[in-house]
Amino acid sequence: MADSLDRLYQAVLAARDLDPATSRTARLFQRGSGKMAKKLAEEAIEVVIDAVNGNREAVIRESADLLYNLTVLWASAGVRPEDVWAEMRRRENLLGIAEKLPKSRIGKPAAPHATRRPVIPQEARAVRKHR
Ligand SMILES: N=c1c2ncn([C@@H]3O[C@H](COP(=O)(O)OP(=O)(O)OP(=O)(O)O)[C@@H](O)[C@H]3O)c2ncn1[C@@H]1O[C@H](COP(=O)(O)O)[C@@H](O)[C@H]1O
Secondary structure, eight states: OHHHHHHHHHHHHHHTTSOTTTOHHHHHHHHOHHHHHHHHHHHHHHHHHHHHTTOHHHHHHHHHHHHHHHHHHHHHHTOOHHHHHHHHHHHHHHHHHHHHSOGGGTTSOSSTTTTSOOOOOHHHHHHHHTO
16 A cells, blocks of 8 residues: 555646646645645545435545545645655554553553643743743
């Protein structure tokens, strides 16, 4: 899947500066990130509806549209597929570390106080807000 998305991303980059009259991708870039985001959200909703309705073939088709629109938004946001793969690898490694923890530690935070937000006195909050 990563290979297909890498190729699609390159195709999107190549189409970015084509004539908007003939290229859907160029048209999306012309209209801007708001339009791209709207298209992505629409495709996501279509996937969800088709899945809930049990329409497997439509889920496949709409998923391909969803991934296309996601790569367009990545390109617009300056995000490269390899940036996303790197984040996925980071999470995979973290999980790998979690799996190596003793069973007694699973489900418990490593340091109980480390995950808590620091307590800020009310007066300090008010000062910060009005700065
Ligand atoms: N992979 C895709 C791709 N996947 C999906 N889509 C289009 O996105 C549409 C999904 O959006 P919609 O359902 O909203 O389509 P629509 O009903 O025609 O609605 P509108 O976009 O007209 O509003 C699909 O019908 C496809 O036409 C894609 N359009 C382009 N690509 C690739 O992007 C590259 C650049 O292509 P151009 O944009 O044509 O230059 C090429 O490599 C293409 O293969």
